[in-house]
Amino acid sequence: MTVSATLTSPPRQLPSRPLRIAILGATGAVGQELLVLLQERGFPVAELVPLASPRSAGQDLDWCGERIQVRPVGPAAFDGVDLVLASAGGSVSRQWAPVAVAAGAVVIDNSSAFRMDPTVPLVVPEVNPQAAFAHGGIIANPNCTTILLTLALAPLAARRPIRRVVISTYQSASGAGARAMEELRQLSRTVLDGGEPVSEVLPHSLAFNLFLHNSPLEASGYCEEELKMLHETRKIMGLPQLRLTATCVRVPVLRAHSEAVNIEFEEPFPVQEARALLAAAPGVELIENFETNRFPMPTDVTGRDAVAVGRIRQDLSDPHALELWLCGDQIRKGAALNAIQIAELLREPAATTPVPGGAA
Numbered sequence: 225m226t227v228s229a230t231l232t233s234p235p236r237q238l239p240s241r242p243l244r245i246a247i248l249g250a251t252g253a254v255g256q257e258l259l260v261l262l263q264e265r266g267f268p269v270a271e272l273v274p275l276a277s278p279r280s281a282g283q284d285l286d287w288c289g290e291r292i293q294v295r296p297v298g299p300a301a302f303d304g305v306d307l308v309l310a311s312a313g314g315s316v317s318r319q320w321a322p323v324a325v326a327a328g329a330v331v332i333d334n335s336s337a338f339r340m341d342p343t344v345p346l347v348v349p350e351v352n353p354q355a356a357f358a359h360g361g362i363i364a365n366p367n368c369t370t371i372l373l374t375l376a377l378a379p380l381a382a383r384r385p386i387r388r389v390v391i392s393t394y395q396s397a398s399g400a401g402a403r404a405m406e407e408l409r410q411l412s413r414t415v416l417d418g419g420e421p422v423s424e425v426l427p428h429s430l431a432f433n434l435f436l437h438n439s440p441l442e443a444s445g446y447c448e449e450e451l452k453m454l455h456e457t458r459k460i461m462g463l464p465q466l467r468l469t470a471t472c473v474r475v476p477v478l479r480a481h482s483e484a485v486n487i488e489f490e491e492p493f494p495v496q497e498a499r500a501l502l503a504a505a506p507g508v509e510l511i512e513n514f515e516t517n518r519f520p521m522p523t524d525v526t527g528r529d530a531v532a533v534g535r536i537r538q539d540l541s542d543p544h545a546l547e548l549w550l551c552g553d554q555i556r557k558g559a560a561l562n563a564i565q566i567a568e569l570l571r572e573p574a575a576t577t578p579v580p581g582g583a584a
């Protein structure tokens with residue numbers, strides 16, 4: 225059953241008055257960034273309701289210079305709430321998003337719970353903003369690596385059809401949440417002190433190490449994260465037949481993901497033309513100096529909105545293919561920022577310009 229079958233019809237747009245906003249997962253890595261970005265972007269908030277599990281209920285959070293108390297999520301938590309920004313994992317969203325929608329709220333969900341539901345829009349505002357308005361109460365925020373990727377793919381796909389994409393990711397600890405970041409800090413200290421690092425949050429120690437992405441493996445041999453990149457990119461870009469293969473790797477970077485991307489087009493794509501398109505693309509910044517060998521690094525984008533792209537070059541093995549490298553702060557553009565941009569779009573539809581090539 226699709227989720228819309230269970231829901232009433234909320235308004236497609238958000239009211240222009242200041243909103244009552246609940247953050248479900250307010251104590252987590254994404255939840256904390258949502259708090260920062262709502263303030264940074266001056267989003268009109270009438271009241272902020274921070275929700276988490278009973279574990280952190282009662283904990284104080286900083287909101288606009290005041291202390292506000294985290295509440296445990298429960299059936300009455302969404303009464304009078306206009307907008308829920310959910311970042312507490314798939315099972316929590318599956319349980320509470322329909323409750324919030326039934327209470328009259330619009331839910332923008334960071335988990336994977338509803339992303340592939342055909343009745344739920346999967347939105348990157350720079351790529352397929354029109355899709356957001358077809359919601360039935362829930363809008364899904366894509367997987368972080370997918371958001372970063374589509375910002376670079378969409379402007380190129382709009383110029384020449386893509387035949388195939390091959391990606392290798394270099395994903396930071398923060399992609400696995402606040403506890404994984406803390407584990408990387410602690411285990412790095414352990415290794416530097418000559419100790420034996422023992423991981424509890426991630427399946428292996430990430431300190432001075434790397435391993436293939438820890439999401440569950442499917443029968444095909446691909447892990448869930450790699451298949452999310454395939455299916456979500458197809459849905460966002462409206463290219464259901466797109467051929468895409470990914471290898472996802474966790475690396476000992478605290479924050480911000482990187483991706484090596486090979487894009488094969490139906491015809492040759494001059495490098496200069498691709499570079500000009502990416503330099504002008506919304507949400508993308510070019511960091512590229514071949515003379516000094518200076519290209520994007522995770523530290524360039526940490527705490528920043530733009531996805532940095534560089535080292536755009538002809539694939540020497542295929543005249544139809546280009547190679548590029550990108551880095552993006554996946555807690556920010558890969559999660560919290562993208563969610564808030566969707567909310568902004570629902571308040572002011574004219575505010576975001578789509579890149580041609582996204583799905584309606």
Ligand SMILES: NC(=O)c1ccc[n+]([C@@H]2O[C@H](COP(=O)([O-])OP(=O)(O)OC[C@H]3O[C@@H](n4cnc5c(N)ncnc54)[C@H](OP(=O)(O)O)[C@@H]3O)[C@@H](O)[C@H]2O)c1
Pocket residue numbers: 248249250251252253254255275276277278279280281297310311312313314316334335336366367368398399400401402403554555558559
């Ligand atoms: N991290 C990223 O880069 C990223 C990017 C894109 C999407 N996402 C998605 O965003 C979601 C959150 O990720 P995260 O990295 O922020 O995780 P996190 O740091 O582990 O935070 C999880 C949050 O969910 C809350 N929570 C856990 N179980 C709950 C329950 N039963 N009821 C209510 N709240 C509960 C936690 O509250 P307590 O303090 O009470 O435990 C915490 O606030 C996940 O679905 C993740 O896949 C993450």
